[in-house]
Amino acid sequence: MxxxxxxxxxxxxxxxxxxxxxxxxxxxxxxxxxxxxxxxxxxxxxxxxxxxxGHCHPRVVEAIAQQAATLNTHTRYLHPMVVEYVERLCAKFDHGLTQAIMVCTGSEANDVALRMAQAVTGARGVIATDATYHGNTSAVSALSTRRPPIGGYPPHVRLVPAPEAGMTDAEFAANVADAIAELEAAGEGFSGLMLCPFFANEAFPTVAPGFLCATEQVVRDAGGLIMADEVQPGFGRLGSHWWGHDWIGLVPDIVTLGKPMANGHPVAAVVTRPDIMEAFRSAFGYFNTFGGNPVSSAAALATLDVIEEExxxxxxxxxxxxxxxxxxxxxxxxxxxxxxxxxxxxxxxxxxxxxxxxxxxxxxxxxxxxxxxxxxxxxxxxxxxxxxxxxxxxxxxxxxxxxxxxxxxxxxxxx
Incomplete structure (x- = not known):
């Protein structure tokens, strides 16, 4: 019962x-x-x-079962499947985004993205909207408005008003500029802006392609990075484009992926440029035991196959x-x-x-x-x-x- x-x-x-x-x-x-x-x-x-x-797609189920019956181990051993997947995944991106880190959840991916921005800029200050959600780790939950952090938002976080009816692109960009100025004045510096390019958790207000162009310029002028959370709009959900950032006309430095990647198997990723990856790897020496393991890679490859073939x-x-x-x-x-x-x-x-x-x-x-x-x-x-x-x-x-x-x-x- x-x-x-x-x-x-x-x-x-x-x-x-x-x-x-x-x-x-x-x-x-x-x-x-x-x-x-x-x-x-x-x-x-x-x-x-x-x-x-689709639930329990037979192609994905078969790929998981076959690989689980062959080998599953952590990623300090060489295995071609994760390399093949990242090569095929990155081929779906423009903007010089040619390298990826495989992780297990969107929360992990966004956590890594924040640290990438820190490694490149040397600053911690980060901006998100005031109606967002980017995951469950300590770092990304500090951006969430659903459950504000105990003790209040940390000093390196600024939340700007989410787009809603009547807000112009110039107003959104001005709010981001004000938040950057506040972070700089507080001595936190500015590492980047994290947002979903479809504003999914903000109830996906009606905004037109080009809405974020002025904001992108503000971030660039301040030396920050743009982190696009594609966990919801990514992998073709918006129909016209594979990625939400291309739909809205945004050029990201870092893209995070999650939920849909392997049709329910716990797979996520961070996609970025080689220069950002090098800065992150040098600063943090990151390793993820299960990210990109053979079974997860098989599930993600099969999902990619189905998206394309169907x-x-x-x-x-x-x-x-x-x-x-x-x-x-x-x-x-x-x-x-x-x-x-x-x-x-x-x-x-x-x-x-x-x-x-x-x-x-x-x-x-x-x-x-x-x-x-x-x-x-x-x-x-x-x-x-x-x-x-x-x-x-x-x-x-x-x-x-x-x-x-x-x-x-x-x-x-x-x-």
């Missing part, structure tokens, strides 16, 4: 371990864009970007606009904006000009009860967030929109 599992979970893992939804789901099986719970009920997964090429980036470019067009066709008095790119889309709801937080929370429950997984994001939880696995089809899209239509009609306006 799910209730028994919840009790056992709390006893074994401690309290306050997060779960999704008012009635947590016990998911026992997945295939493609669907998952099934312990009661054998099927759900269309419109939320989990970890199974990037034309999943092209699928995102085709299906994504179809979804957003249908979402814009929904009629509801609280629907303020439909936004997104590729297979990353959302709906913002406002009531009497204010965030419709309670309404969206109830709407999520209504949608899940109808067999579709999604969730909410935004400072006030006012935005429905959807980012399905990349094989998401036109038929899946039509099912999603029909369920949303039904749920919107069933959710009380005074929720």
């Amino acid at each position: 799910t209730s028994d599992l919840l009790s056992r979970r709390a006893a074994a893992l401690g309290g306050h371990v997060p779960t999704f939804y008012r009635q947590p789901l016990e998911i026992v099986r997945g295939a493609g864009v669907h998952v099934w719970d312990a009661q054998r009920r099927q759900y269309l997964d419109c939320y989990n970007n970890v199974p990037h090429v 034309a999943l980036v092209q699928n995102a470019a085709t299906v994504g606009p179809h979804v957003t067009e249908m979402l814009r066709g929904l009629d509801h008095p609280f629907l303020h904006e439909v936004r997104g790119a590729g297979l990353f889309f959302g709906m913002e709801f406002r009531k009497d000009g204010a965030p419709a937080t309670d309404f969206v929370a109830e709407l999520v429950e209504q949608v899940v009860a109808r067999g579709v997984l999604l969730n909410k994001i935004g400072r006030h939880g006012e935005v429905l967030k959807m980012r399905p696995p990349m094989p998401f089809s036109h038929q899946n899209a039509e099912h999603l929109v029909q369920v949303l239509d039904d749920a919107l009609k069933a959710t009380p306006l005074d929720a």
Whole structure:
């Protein structure tokens, strides 16, 4: 029983371990864009970007099993698979980003990125937005606004207002410039700016390509580095480009990758230029026992193969606009904006000009009860967030929109 599992979970893992939804789901099986719970009920997964090429893709499963049955060891031994993967991965990048460090999680990747910026600049000061999340290590959690650090934010961190409706690119750049000046005046110096180029955790506000050009120049003029967190928008999710930084027109010095890289196997990476890599390696002598091990490399290679061979980036470019067009066709008095790119889309709801937080929370429950997984994001939880696995089809899209239509009609306006 799910209730028994919840009790056992709390006893074994401690309290306050997060779960999704008012009635947590016990998911026992997945295939493609669907998952099934312990009661054998099927759900269309419109939320989990970890199974990037679909839940339990047989090509990835086979690659993991074959390599696990052959060899898995740490990375102080030579093995060709990690080299092949990094070569193929870096071929997807421009801007001189030709080298990578393999790690296990996006948190680790962002932690390494911060140290790369320190090694190059000799400074610690770092800037992020005030509505962001970049991971769980001590260093990157100091940038998080979900759970502010105990004792307050450290003196080398500055958070600037996240983009939102009405903010211009010049205003965002000016806020970054002010934060740089504060760090310099405080004696912290400025190492770099870390952001998601799609502003995923900031509820992906509608910004146009070119929005970060002025900000990039501000960072360059101050001698800092640009760190692009591609854990959510990367690997073709936005449809038009493989990477969010290319979509928005940003030239990063360091790119971090995570969740989708190996379709659920714990793999992440930091991609950068050789000069930055040399500075980091010289300063820190970094080693990661499991990063890039043969099994992880096999999983990542198979995932890359599937993205290419099944034309999943092209699928995102085709299906994504179809979804957003249908979402814009929904009629509801609280629907303020439909936004997104590729297979990353959302709906913002406002009531009497204010965030419709309670309404969206109830709407999520209504949608899940109808067999579709999604969730909410935004400072006030006012935005429905959807980012399905990349094989998401036109038929899946039509099912999603029909369920949303039904749920919107069933959710009380005074929720």
